[in-house]
Amino acid sequence: MKIEGEYIFNGPREDVWELVRDPDVLVTALPGAKDLNQVGENEYEGEMNVRIGPVAGFFSGRIVVSDEVPPESYTLSVEGKGNPGFAKGTGRVQLIEQGDGTTLMRYEGEMQIGGRLAGVGQRLIDTASKSMIRQGLETLNQALQARVAARSEGKEEGAYKPPSEAEFATAVAKDMAGEMLSSARTRMILIAIAVAIVIIIVAVVLISTGGGN
C-alpha cells in the first residue's frame, strides 16, 4: 500500500521539527498509544491498545529514524505486529518552509500489511489511513499553535489540551464517512482497521535527533 500526502502546519519549520521530535507530544496525537520509548540512538518502541470494530488487540511497534537532515527531512522505517496482524513500511518525510510562516509537510511511503488487518480490513485501509493521518496531524497542528501562541505571550508552555481518545475516534469516523461518501463507496461500516495506520502516524510525525526526553 502506498501512502502519500501533504499537510500545512501553522508555524515555522524549526518549531514543527521540534514538535515532531517530542515523543510526549506525539503520544497525545495517537489515542490508545502507551508511551514511546527510546531504545537506541534513533530507535523507538511503542505499544498501543486498539479496540475498534472487529479488529481489536495489542499492537507493538518499532520505529527507526534514518537519513536525518534537520530540520528538513528524515526517513522512517516502521514495523509493528500484534494480535491484529502486522505492518511494515518505510516512508520519507519532508518539511518545506512556505515563506509565510507556515510549513508544508510532505510524506510518502510504502506499507505492507498482513494478517487480520489485511484480510478483514482491506476495504477500509486506504480511507482509514488517510483519515487517521489527517486527524493526527490536525492534533499536532493544534499543539503547535498552542506552543507558538504561548511563546508570543511570553509563557513557557501553551495551555494545550490534547483530544481524548473518544474525540479522536469520532473525528476519524466523521472524516472517513465523508471520504467514503465523496468517493461513492457504498458500504459504510466503520470498522477501523487502523492499527497499522496509527503506527504510520507515529512514524510520520515522530522525529528524533536522538535527544528526545
Add this chain to the structure above:
Amino acid sequence: MTEKYIGKRLTRNEDPRLLTGQALFVDDVEIPGMLHAAFLRSDYAHARLRSINVSAARSRPGVVAVYTAEDMGDAWQPGPPLVSPPPTVEDIVFHSRTQVPLVKDKVRLAGEPLAVVIAESRYVAEDALDDIVVELEPLGAVVDLEKALEPDAPLVHDDLEFNLAAHLIQEKGDYAAAREKADLIIRRRIVIDRGTAAAMENRGIVAHWDEKSQQLTLWDTTQAPIPIRNGLAGMFGLSTHQVRVIAPFVGGGFGPKIMMFCPEEVVLTWATLQLGRPIKWIEDRRENFYATNQERGQVHDAELALTHDGRILGLRDDFIHDTGAYDPYGLTVPLNTQCHAFGPYAIPTYYGDLKVVFTNRPIVSPLRGAGRPQGVFVIERLLDVAAKKLGIDKVEIRKRNLLPPDVFPYDNKIIDQAFVSLVYDSGNYRPVLEKAAAMIGYDRFLSEEQPRLRAEGRHVGIGIVSFIETTGIGPYEGARVTVETSGKVSAATGVGTQGQGHFTSFAQIVADQLGVSPRDVNLVTGDTSEFHWGTGTFASRGAVVAGNAVNAAALTVRAKILKLASKVLEVPEEKLELEDGRVRVTGVPQQSISLGELAVLANPLRGAVEPGTEPGLEATAYFGPKYGATASGSHAMILEVDPETMMIEIRRYVLVEDCGTVINPLIVEGQLHGGVALGIGNSYYEQLMYDENGQLLNASFADYLIPTASEVPRVEIGHEETPSPLNPLGNKGVGEGGCIPVPAVFAQALEDALADYAIEILEVPMSPDKLFELLQGKGKEQ
C-alpha cells in the same frame, strides 16, 4: 405390482431431523470434562520460524497445555501423500511435499498453525494465543503462478531447485501434424483464479482418548471417516479397533473436507492421547478462509486446430497449475483439467504440457468440480472463438464435434486422475444439447427476442455449452443391509454424508429390493464402528459406488428372505413376492409372513442351524467399478448486463443432465441447483484476492461475495437417461455437474450480450471491475 421407489421424487428421510435441529453436528458433541483448542496461525505467508515462546501462555489460568512442533517429538511427521505419483507416464517429474501438523522450521502459507493452546474454554484458549511470543523472519512470497517458475523466485521448499512440484506431458496422436493441416488455429491465454468452498459448516473435531477403555473416538467433519480412522491408528500405534471415527451430519463438504490429514486432526488426536481428556476444536470462518484447502488457480496457453467447417483436428493445452504450499493430493486436480478439456467432443490429437507449482498459498485439493470447470472453460471458450471466426452458430459447431452414440466405450487415450486411460463408458450427447437448446428457446431467442431487445438498447445474450463429467470412480465401497426383528431395515455404509440425501436415495434402493417403504429403511453412515471398510464421499461417487454396494447387499438379503420364506410358507420361491414389508404368495395375498417374523426365525434361540447358512437376514456386499461412469450435460443461460454499472441479471438458466438412472429427481435437482449457485459464484463473484506477499485481502463474507438468492436464478432442469453399463443400477454421479460448465456458459452469454463491444472473456472469476476494465477502449460509439 410392487411399488417402485427408484425414480420417485421422494422428500428426504433426513429432513425432519435437520429442519427441527435434531441432527447431530460435531459442535453438538458435549462431553463432561471437555477441553477446547485454539490454534496460533502465522500472519506471514512465507517466513522462517526463529523462535517461539509459550511459557506465558502456559501459565495463564485455565490453560491446560500449549504445544509446538518441538513438543510433539517423533509424533511430528509430515502428512502422507494421499495420491501416489502417477507411475505410467514417461519422464514425469513429481515432488511430494506434504503438510505438517505444526510449523517446525518454516511457514509456507498465511494461516499455517504454529502452536495449539488447550484450555478449559475457547475464550481462555484464544486469549492465551496472545501470550505466545513468536519470532518470524519474513521471506519473499511466491504468489504468481508464472513468476513462481522464474529462476530467482523464492523457494517454497528449500530443498528443491525450483518451485516446480510436477511436470507432465501427455500426448494423443500427432498434434503438430494436425496443426499443419488446420484451416484455423485459435490460441488464447486463459486464466482461472482461486475460490473457497465456503461450506456453511466450517471444519470441526472432537477427539477423545478414553484411558480406561483404551478407545480413541473422533467426531470429525471429514468426508472420509474410514481412511482417517486407518491413518490415525497407524500414526499413533493403535489397532483400528481402538479408533472410532464418526462423521455425523456435516454442513457441506465440497471437497476440502476430504483432506487427509489436516494438521488439526493430527494435533488434536495427539493432544488427547497426551491429556486423556476430550478436546474440541471448531474452526471459525476466518480460519476457514486461511487454513482450509482451496482450488482452481491455473494459467492456460491453449490452442485449438480446426478445419474451415469447424471440425476439431487437435487441441494443445499447456498450463500451470497452482498446488499451494504442499501437494498431498498429487495430480488429481490438474489431470481432471486435462481430461475434461476433451469434453463430449471427438478430439483426434492432443498435446498437453502440465506444470504444477508450489506457491505460498493454502493447499489445493479438489473442490466441487475438482479441475473439471477449468478444462471445460478452456475447450468451450476456444470453440466459441472459433465459431465466431468461422461464422458458425455456437450450437452447430458443437454438434459437428460431438461424439456419436455408437462409439462407446470411447477411449480418449490419455491417462486420467486414476492413472488409467480416460474411457467414456456411455453417452448420448446430441439429444442433451438439443433438449437444452429447445428448453431455452435458442432459435427463437436469436431470431426474434434478441433483435427486439437490442433495438431497445438492452444487452441480453445467450450461452449454451456441453460437457462431460467423470464420476463414480473406484476403488470400492461397501454396505451392510439388515432386516431387524421389528420388520424395519437398517443399512450401513462407510461413506460420510454432507447433505447429499444418502438417507433417502439409499433407502429407495433398499426399498425396491425388499418391498418395504423407504421410510422404514434406516441408514447409518460415516461411523467406522458401524461399517469397517470404504474410502469416502468424493468425486461424485456416493450414489454410484456406495449406492450399488447397498443394492448388492439388499439383493443378497432379498435372496435370504425368499429362501427362508419359501421354507416357512412351503411355497417355491418363484411364487413369492415382497411387498409392504411382507412376503406374500403370488395370487394368495392372505398367505404371507412379515419380514419381522422372518428375521426372528432367521436367528433362532434353539434348534440347529443348517450347515452353511448364516444367521439373520443380513448381508454385506461391496462394489467397485472398472472405471468411472461418464455423466454429461448441457447448460444454457440468458443473461442481461448493464454496460454502465456492470450489473448482471441471469434471466433464464436451463440445464439438461444425463446422469444415467435417476434414483431421486428431487435430490438430483437439489444437487444441480447448489452446483449452479457455486458456478455462478465462480463466474462473477467468488475470487480470493491475494497481494504479492501472499496476504489474503478478502477474508470475510463482507468482501468475498458468495451469490445469494438474488443472484441465483430459478434453474429449469431437463433429464436424459443413458444408463451406465458399469453398474447394475445404471447410475452416474451428479454431485459436481451443476457447477462444472457454469463459468463457460456465463462467459459465452456475457460476450453475446456485449456483442457490440467485441470483447473476449478469457478469465474467471470475472467481476464488475474486471468487466469495466475490459470494456474500456472497446466502447462502441457513444
